[in-house]
Amino acid sequence: xxxxxxxxxxxxxxxxxxKALDFSNTMKTFNLNKNNLKVKTQNxxxxxxxxxxxxxxxxxxxxxxxxxxxGKTEITLLDKNDIPVRIExxxxxxxxxxxxxxxxxxxxxxxxxxxxxxxxxxxVLEI
Amino acid sequence: xSKGIIIFAQNxxxxxxxxxxxxxxxxxxxxxxxxxxxxxxxNTETLKSNETLINEYFDKVIVSDEFQPENIRLFKDTTHITxxxxxxxxxxxxxxxxxxxxxxxxxxxxxxIMNDVLDQVWDSENDVMINCKYRDVSGRHKGNIEYLDxxxxxxxxxxxxxxxxxxxxxxxxxxxxxxxxxxxxYYYLYNCSGNLYRNDFAFSMALHILNGSVAFDxxxxxxxxxxxxxxxxxxxxxxxxxxxxxxxxxxxxxTNHILSRFKNIDVHIMNKKAIARCIDDLLTNGExx
Numbered sequence: 331x332x333x334x335x336x337x338x339x340x341x342x343x344x345x346x347x348x349k350a351l352d353f354s355n356t357m358k359t360f361n362l363n364k365n366n367l368k369v370k371t372q373n374x375x376x377x378x379x380x381x382x383x384x385x386x387x388x389x390x391x392x393x394x395x396x397x398x399x400x401g402k403t404e405i406t407l408l409d410k411n412d413i414p415v416r417i418e419x420x421x422x423x424x425x426x427x428x429x430x431x432x433x434x435x436x437x438x439x440x441x442x443x444x445x446x447x448x449x450x451x452x453x454v455l456e457i
Numbered sequence: 458x459s460k461g462i463i464i465f466a467q468n469x470x471x472x473x474x475x476x477x478x479x480x481x482x483x484x485x486x487x488x489x490x491x492x493x494x495x496x497x498x499x500n501t502e503t504l505k506s507n508e509t510l511i512n513e514y515f516d517k518v519i520v521s522d523e524f525q526p527e528n529i530r531l532f533k534d535t536t537h538i539t540x541x542x543x544x545x546x547x548x549x550x551x552x553x554x555x556x557x558x559x560x561x562x563x564x565x566x567x568x569x570i571m572n573d574v575l576d577q578v579w580d581s582e583n584d585v586m587i588n589c590k591y592r593d594v595s596g597r598h599k600g601n602i603e604y605l606d607x608x609x610x611x612x613x614x615x616x617x618x619x620x621x622x623x624x625x626x627x628x629x630x631x632x633x634x635x636x637x638x639x640x641x642x643y644y645y646l647y648n649c650s651g652n653l654y655r656n657d658f659a660f661s662m663a664l665h666i667l668n669g670s671v672a673f674d675x676x677x678x679x680x681x682x683x684x685x686x687x688x689x690x691x692x693x694x695x696x697x698x699x700x701x702x703x704x705x706x707x708x709x710x711x712t713n714h715i716l717s718r719f720k721n722i723d724v725h726i727m728n729k730k731a732i733a734r735c736i737d738d739l740l741t742n743g744e745x746x
Contacts, residue, residue: 359715362596362705369592370722373680376574381582383679411676413582437721455702455718457694 359451364442371438377427382407382415386427386434394424458621460579461517461558462495465549466566467525468503471532471542472729475499475507476736478566479514483743485564486514487698491576492562495746498548498555513745519555521548528654533688534730535704536712549615549656550637553622553630560621567732568616568725569739571699574679575617575723583676584625587618587660591683594717594724595690595705601682605658606648610665613675614683615656616725625667632663680723688728690714695738 339347375386384390384407397405397420409415417423448454462485466478475497482495494516501522504511511518530544552563562578564570578586589611590601603612620626636643636659643649643662664675689706691714696702699721704714726732732739 358707359717362715363717365596366594366717366719366722369682369684370719373574373682373684373722374572376577376679376681378577378581378679381580383577383581383676385681410681411583411674413676415582451716455716457702457716 356451360445363445363454367438367441367445371434374434374437375431376410377430379423379426380415380417382409382413383411384427385410386431388431391424391428391431394420394427398424458559458580459494459557460492460560460562461556462489462492462562462564463552463556463558464495464497464515464564464566465546465552466497466499466503467545467548468506469543469545471540473507473733473736474566475503475511476740477729477732479507479510480732480736480739480743481564481566481568481570482514483740483745484698485570486746487742487744488570488573489576490573491579493558496557498552500545510740514743516746517557519557521551521555523548523551530653532729534728535689535691535706535714538730544653546656547637547654550630550633550659553620553627556622560619562619563615563617565616565725567727567729568723569701570723571701571719572721572723577679578619581619581621581676583619584623585618585620585629586676586678587613587615587664588677588681588683589613589661589675590677590681591685594684594686594703594719595708595715597687597689597706597708597711605661606650609648610661612657613661613664614685615660616683616685617678618660619678629663629667632666633659636662683725684719684723685725686727690726690728690731692726692728692731692735695735695742696720698742698744 377384377386403420405417406414407417445454464478464481466474468474496517497515498519498521501520525545525547528544529541531539531541533539605612640654647662649658686703689711691704693702693704702718705717707713707715
């Protein structure tokens with residue numbers, strides 16, 4: 331026989347519901363702060379040289395690594411606005427973009443860990 | 458090549474823009490280093506009201522008393538307070554003539570620079586850089602591009618832009634000025650929404666016309682997204698020159714707020730009263746001349 335549906339919620343049910351709703355609030359704050367961290371990271375992963383601006387990502391670094399390892403010291407690259415930019419020292423470009431990438435993504439990792447490791451927003455935001 | 462940052466400020470009965478501009482200049486000076494000067498463009502009345510403070514934060518002041526037609530806008534301070542006040546924003550088109558610099562970065566007085574990414578604009582290959590992508594820090598506006606209207610062109614944000622003295626920039630500002638004086642015509646032509654004269658609209662139309670009135674891409678600033686905090690948000694606390702905690706209006710219930718921290722990222726704070734409430738902290742954390 332099917333179990334009868336409870337008409338009145340027990341105190342325990344209400345407690346669990348309250349906990350779930352509380353958790354939903356925490357998740358809302360978590361998601362907003364995570365998105366803001368993501369946008370910050372996107373904005374910081376920008377590198378400008380020789381009048382051009384580049385978005386630093388894994389594919390740019392991989393491509394530059396290929397360029398450097400194939401012995402090319404000078405190349406022309408399309409920047410984020412599709413403007414051709416002459417890079418006169420490819421090794422320096424690779425060094426600087428990869429350092430920037432590691433630094434910014436590492437910061438993102440640290441801040442993200444801090445955010446996810448604590449359920450208390452006061453602690454995360456250091457209020 | 459001289460490099461300067463320009464901020465506009467003209468007080469009205471609702472906002473002390475001069476004070477706000479000083480705070481904004483203090484943040485720019487603290488976080489950027491590759492410019493030569495920070496310059497304020499203001500009117501005689503505004504300068505008189507805050508002259509000592511202005512001289513502490515700006516290397517140069519340019520006074521322009523050009524008549525500004527009445528432009529009334531609704532100012533919001535979260536969901537609790539709304540007020541109509543005059544809005545003197547029509548001087549922006551004159552910046553090409555007024556700027557004493559070869560390269561100029563113009564920022565709104567409510568745009569707080571909190572990292573050094575904008576230092577990358579100097580010596581750019583581009584004559585003009587301006588963004589059309591933005592992000593709402595509260596996540597209420599889901600899209601990252603706004604349009605003048607649902608059936609119109611993308612909107613470029615005149616909040617922060619860069620230009621160098623060049624034919625392209627000169628022609629752009631000539632067009633912006635023309636649109637400003639014939640706004641009604643262009644307002645209907647581009648199917649704009651709202652009644653306010655907006656620099657964002659005038660810039661977008663001028664860029665569209667200058668690019669041959671076809672789909673176009675204008676080079677963006679080194680970052681892709683403007684980080685916008687709309688006027689339903691509030692400031693919780695100013696921690697330092699690169700760290701502000703905000704109350705962000707909840708996307709589902711705007712009277713509720715979610716705390717979020719902005720560290721090492723620029724933020725465009727549109728709630729003027731929120732800035733006014735924290736103005737002393739903002740001024741203290743910025744750097745003077």
